[in-house]
Amino acid sequence: MPYVMLLIINAVFVNNFVLSRFLGICPFLGVSRKTDTALGMGFAVIFVMGVASVITYALNLALVAAGIEYLRTIAFILVIACLIQLVEIFVKKFSPSLYSALGVYLPLITTNCAVLGVAIMNVTELATTNVLYSFINGVASGVGFTIAILILAGIREKMEVADIPERFKGFPITLTAASLIAMAFAAFSGLTF
């Protein structure tokens, strides 16, 4: 149990996917204009990451058994692409408003490096032999992503009405805000167990 707690805190705060590992920056910058879209994106990512962690865990076992680990990247990305297609169909059916709000970014979760990143990290860095840990790591990483994108979206909503220098408008000011959030999150790296 302590290990699970450690895993969760590590994935959500200490090694936050966006703010300390630099994974999934594209949706982090792209979909963080409104808090509700950010939340929808966050949940989609949590779901995809959780399921992808389990599936890729099994897939990795198969790849290792067959002795073709070098095909890992290709195999993983294909599975993730299929999974996202599934999520897209699901969201389109059950929440059309969320679907139109997420727009192009939903299929782009395919190229969200965070999803492939967590799948690869599960088998390389974490190297767990327990599918449950893999799943928890995936979900916790997704939660970390959601927290980061929500904070940024909150700040950006406020910035809409702020008086920003011409050249800073758009991405530069967002990046600066992200930098300050990252500075705050850097404090978590002092957490040692």
Added chain:
Amino acid sequence: MKRNIRDTFEPLTSGVIKNNATFRLVLGTCPTLAVTTAALNGLYMGLATTFVLVCSNAIISLLRKIIPRKVRIPAYILVIATFSTIVEMVMRKFLPDLYEVMGLFIALIVVNCILLARAESFSSLNPLLPSVMDGLGIGLGFTMSLTLLGLVREFFGAGSFFGLTVGFMQNLKMTVFILPAGGFMVYGLMMVLYNLVVGELEKKIEAYKNRKYIALTNPLLAEQEEAEQARRRGLFGGNK
């Protein structure tokens, strides 16, 4: 024929500055921020991405009439994944130290949005040669900006220049620059700088083209404009 040559090489030049992947299109931000803790890392990452981009652009443009619209994304991803796996294997064999440093991000070239974006918006619509040129241009622009970002972050964060220690920076180095927070900050500020410089340049070029156009189509108007400018110059000169 002349026009054809121009069309072929235009993507090469526009990819470097006008459509700069990092500062204008804002694509491939993850490796941009993650590997630019040192200039050399940025350079190698950029070159690896350029290789994958050129190859995948070429293949996708050759297959553009064969791949059905509906399954194009998985097809593109498969092509890209093949080349990024090649890069990964070559790097592990010949540049093991670098592979240690970048590790995950080499495998993650496959999900670099630049590749899919160029496949979708350029090489799936254009013939082979322009596609290769586009890959080369965008790739070189990406390499250039990664190296630049790495240069700044390395200089201020670690007090070195392409891995060489800079004496006077040793007491002044600020570790925050090679931390994630510094990455975001430098990226943001560089983007401001880019907007400033390129924005001004583009405005100048636009104005120059306009004047040339006016001169060609309406000599009378051009003459008036010139007179007006001369008058203004005189005014300003008089003020001084």
